[in-house]
Amino acid sequence: MGVLFDLDGTLVDTAPDLVAALNLALNDAGFASVLLDEVRHAASHGSMALVRAAKPSIPDQQASLLQQSLLSHYAEVNGRHCQLFEGIAPLLDALGRAHIPYGIVTNKAACFARPLIERIGLASSCRALISGDSVTRGKPDAAPMLLAASQLNRAARHIVYLGDAKRDMEAARAAHMTAALASWGYISAGDDIHSWPVDVTLAHPLSLLTQLGL
Numbered sequence: 001m002g003v004l005f006d007l008d009g010t011l012v013d014t015a016p017d018l019v020a021a022l023n024l025a026l027n028d029a030g031f032a033s034v035l036l037d038e039v040r041h042a043a044s045h046g047s048m049a050l051v052r053a054a055k056p057s058i059p060d061q062q063a064s065l066l067q068q069s070l071l072s073h074y075a076e077v078n079g080r081h082c083q084l085f086e087g088i089a090p091l092l093d094a095l096g097r098a099h100i101p102y103g104i105v106t107n108k109a110a111c112f113a114r115p116l117i118e119r120i121g122l123a124s125s126c127r128a129l130i131s132g133d134s135v136t137r138g139k140p141d142a143a144p145m146l147l148a149a150s151q152l153n154r155a156a157r158h159i160v161y162l163g164d165a166k167r168d169m170e171a172a173r174a175a176h177m178t179a180a181l182a183s184w185g186y187i188s189a190g191d192d193i194h195s196w197p198v199d200v201t202l203a204h205p206l207s208l209l210t211q212l213g214l
């Protein structure tokens with residue numbers, strides 16, 4: 001048995017850092033800041049989704065400049081305001097006690113994902129960290145999932161993948177893993193989660209232990 005996690009919106013509440021970087025970029029460009037709750041739902045979908053959540057109607061070129069600025073500010077603030085979601089630390093402890101390895105499959109670039117898991121204290125316990133740029137095709141493709149499974153040394157069918165986005169559920173299904181929806185994540189009212197390929201919906205991180213029969 002093994003467990004894989006999505007990073008943003010599932011394992012770590014990264015929205016405060018991402019929105020801090022977004023606001024620095026907006027302010028540099030002469031725009032007003034946005035509130036965390038206004039754009040939090042976009043935080044699982046990458047930097048351009050955050051820019052578009054704040055500024056839906058600016059031209060593409062201006063959005064690209066804001067995205068580049070956001071990413072350069074994010075390199076500074078990454079790990080500063082974020083924390084593990086409530087219930088994740090005891091979950092990881094319980095997995096460790098049960099000798100169930102865990103890893104992370106994120107679409108975030110390695111230059112952000114690696115320092116983040118070091119700053120948040122997971123680098124020594126996490127057995128696999130697959131980033132968006134570790135493979136040619138990221139989620140919803142099966143490739144990053146299967147690479148993580150090989151690093152955990154577990155068969156894909158014995159792995160549960162927790163995520164908060166449709167592409168996470170699709171990637172888990174494509175890799176023949178159990179697709180577990182983390183309902184504490186960045187899911188917006190407009191997300192039609194009933195149409196997503198979900199095997200199990202978890203209301204709290206510790207609900208995974210019941211799912212695993214622990």
Ligand SMILES: O=C(O)COP(=O)(O)O
Binds near residue numbers: 043044108
């Ligand atoms: O930064 C992104 O693109 C999203 O990252 P995630 O896959 O951990 O949700």
